[in-house]
Amino acid sequence: MSLFTLGRRSNSKGFTLLEVLVAMAIFAMIALYAYRVLNQVMQADKVSQGKSARLAELQQAMLTIERDMLQLTNRQVRFPAGEKQASVLKGQHFFLDSEDDGLLFTRRGWQNPAAMLPRSEVQLAAYRLAEGKLIKDYHFYPDPEVGAEPQSLVLLTKVEAFKVRYFDGDSWQESWDASELPRAIELRLKLKDYGEITRRFAIPGPDKDEAKGGSKSDGQSGNPGIGLPGQPHDPGKGSGRSKT
Numbered sequence: 001m002s003l004f005t006l007g008r009r010s011n012s013k014g015f016t017l018l019e020v021l022v023a024m025a026i027f028a029m030i031a032l033y034a035y036r037v038l039n040q041v042m043q044a045d046k047v048s049q050g051k052s053a054r055l056a057e058l059q060q061a062m063l064t065i066e067r068d069m070l071q072l073t074n075r076q077v078r079f080p081a082g083e084k085q086a087s088v089l090k091g092q093h094f095f096l097d098s099e100d101d102g103l104l105f106t107r108r109g110w111q112n113p114a115a116m117l118p119r120s121e122v123q124l125a126a127y128r129l130a131e132g133k134l135i136k137d138y139h140f141y142p143d144p145e146v147g148a149e150p151q152s153l154v155l156l157t158k159v160e161a162f163k164v165r166y167f168d169g170d171s172w173q174e175s176w177d178a179s180e181l182p183r184a185i186e187l188r189l190k191l192k193d194y195g196e197i198t199r200r201f202a203i204p205g206p207d208k209d210e211a212k213g214g215s216k217s218d219g220q221s222g223n224p225g226i227g228l229p230g231q232p233h234d235p236g237k238g239s240g241r242s243k244t
Contacts, residue, residue, distance in 0.1 A: 092175035098128035161190035
């Protein structure tokens with residue numbers, strides 16, 4: 001009788017409760033490890049996307065600054081309050097309500113094919129630091145109406161310091177307010193994530209048309225002894241570098 005009963009048990013189908021519990025525990029452990037791996041992959045992708053977006057922001061800001069600095073024009077600056085000064089570029093500490101250095105300038109070459117847009121090809125613009133952001137303010141016309149509010153564009157975030165120096169041909173100056181452009185400009189940014197970045201730009205000298213009171217829109221004239229426009233350099237050497 002006992003042998004018959006043992007034979008029936010050995011031929012029965014299904015799993016015992018203990019086997020089911022062990023299987024469930026194994027599957028739960030596999031699911032937990034799979035979730036942890038998936039979560040790590042998603043976090044890594046999120047960090048990678050953030051780094052890529054930040055790098056793109058930095059590259060776009062540097063491109064905008066480079067275009068502005070290489071197309072500075074020898075034109076008198078009209079300040080936001082409306083008074084016109086003899087200076088063609090002005091920059092100093094806490095200028096234009098900046099939390100650090102501020103810079104006011106005019107640049108040419110603001111593309112407007114066939115005058116399709118209701119604005120000039122000469123742009124009155126300024127750089128200033130506010131709430132950790134490098135901001136570019138600009139007007140649609142180089143001589144805006146008194147009290148006209150500028151357009152504001154955030155060039156870069158997470159900025160701790162913004163310093164500008166001006167090369168007069170002999171030495172670097174901490175501020176500038178003159179009827180001529182400097183020979184070169186140095187912009188130094190201190191970022192929370194990338195540290196300090198320094199860029200130096202040779203300023204194109206006035207061409208023949210500008211010397212006679214006219215202007216060109218291509219901005220391709222050079223400044224002897226400083227370097228070619230569009231090439232980073234050290235003043236007086238014709239070659240340059242960007243420090244990070």
